[in-house]
Amino acid sequence: MMNITWKPDDHLVVAVSTGIDSMVLLYRLLHHYPSTYRQLTVLHVHHGVRQSSDEEAQFLTRYCEAHQVAVHIHLLDLNTTLQAQRSIQNEARQARYAWFDSMMHQLQADVLLTAHHFDDQMETIFYRVFTGKVLRSTLGIEACEQRKGYRLVRPMLEETKSDIQAFQQTHQVPYFEDESNQDTKYVRNAIRNEILPLIESNAQFKTEHLNKLYEMHKASLAHFETIAQTYIETKVTEGAKGYEMSLASFLKCPEHVRMIILDKLIQKWDTFARISDAQYQDWFAKMARHVAQLELYTSNTWRINIVYDKLTIAAAIQKIQPTPIQIDAPGCYIFGDYQIELNALADVHLPIHIRPRQTGDRVTLHQHGHKKISRLMIDAKVPQDERNRIPVIVDAKGQILAVGELYQFKTYKHLINIAYLGDEGNEK
Known part of the structure; x- marks a missing residue:
């Protein structure tokens, strides 16, 4: 059963790749839950990197026409990414969600649905644990989150892949299999196709326990956020030039709390700034050397400096050298x-x-x-x-x-x- 968190008068938009998961989600919305929403629209991203991409887009267009559902298809240009040999999965995801944001605003829709499921949740937890992405973000995927003017909902997050496959076979839901999902050169595919099946094959190991870890980590992260906010309110001074705090008191905070403190302060200058864990650890190592003055980082809008016994975050203002x-x-x-x-x-x-x-x-x-x-x-x-x-x-x-x-x-x-x-x- 899907987790229905939207209202009957909502305009739903579903992201469909034509894979088994998203096609099952679309099928259910059309045949099992048509009374739970006011309007349904389909979005599909044509990545253009596989020979079957055109065929998939044509198939989805025919399917939506047959069910009288509006569909919008976006052709994604990833040539620059491929030529530069950058992570195509990461950049494609960023481009997809940028288009989703734009379309949700254009359609004046209320809820965007994606077909993430329980196995995706386990894969994400493994990925974030083993790549070190655990200090400032939750381990797993949220079932519902607020984005720019709309809600992003994942109604199948508690269902396993085998549940979805069984539903597809029972109802003969048509879909396309993306052969790139089997390519283990991608980290997530290696986790999905090699690590998780190995764990499931051992009766003493249960991936369900990862959900407990996820919930505990989420609660701990909320506690760390509270500690960081208390530090900012009691130890950070805000002046005309920016923020200032005692370097000694800052270094007494646990490393993960320091990262959250700086995240909060930096984003007051630059909403889109994303400092990596490695960058923060480099800064912390320099802070511990007790140098008198040091510029740790500067951008077009802000800078972070060590000034004697203070750590400062201020606007990066370029000034004309005063004329004598x-x-x-x-x-x-x-x-x-x-x-x-x-x-x-x-x-x-x-x-x-x-x-x-x-x-x-x-x-x-x-x-x-x-x-x-x-x-x-x-x-x-x-x-x-x-x-x-x-x-x-x-x-x-x-x-x-x-x-x-x-x-x-x-x-x-x-x-x-x-x-x-x-x-x-x-x-x-």
Whole structure:
């Protein structure tokens, strides 16, 4: 029996490959459950990589015409993927669901049905366990999930392949067998055709126990999500530039919780960013080295940095290098992200220059001696990429009067007011 989770007034769309599973699903909807929905539409993806693809599309068209069901067929161009020798199964799946999303919106439909079954569930759990995809996603397939404006439902998820085959034989449901499903060069096919049958042949092994593992893992993942969200709410500071947290406190979290924390924060900058487990583990190894400053990653929209004892996630803003300014009169001036207000200049050797730091720049300390500007910035824990944008104010004799908000020569404190404007100051 199928699990009916849709309403009688729903417009159902069923994805049909013409394989035994999807044809049995379509047959049942037409002959056994016609009163459970308002309208039925069929979607079929023509992959175009097998000789039988044309024949399958023609067969499904005739079948749908005979049963007075609308069918939409989409020809998928996978030539680039094949030439580049990339994973055709993965890219074909992404392309299929992109088209499904588009068609569901175009048809204004409510529910998309797929023919995934119990054996697919076991195969998925094995695949995710043995490929390490267990830290941030559930082990198995959800029976129902919300997508972009519609629900994706898998009503046959509790049925085994043998159940479906028995139904097909009893009702003589026509279908096409995809010969590529037997090709064990694909990992999932190897699991389906070699590993699972071997397990089933041993009376002491039961694949049903994998479902228990799936449910337990799903509950654990929900718990980890709660821990990650609590950390964000209590330990992460959100400011004008982005997010900031103590590196020490972050590293105390379990690795899988760290990944979830970063997933949540990164997706606030980039909804489509997907960082792999391997990439995260590389970052964690670098964090553990306790380097003073390090850019872990940058994209067009965001970046993640180690800045002394902090881990920061901020917008990747490319800025124009501030142009040096020569000043002969009091006034208000903009230098990059800073506003500099100069009052009466009677006691200052003119002209005044506002410029970035230079090698060898030193400031006069209030007590005694001098300090390099580079050391001044290190002591203030100024991020490396901000140091060349801080204004250095110098008089005609080379005396440094001020360095951003970090330093002002005591004699001229009443003459110079410097304020940081934030990221709106000089964006490209």
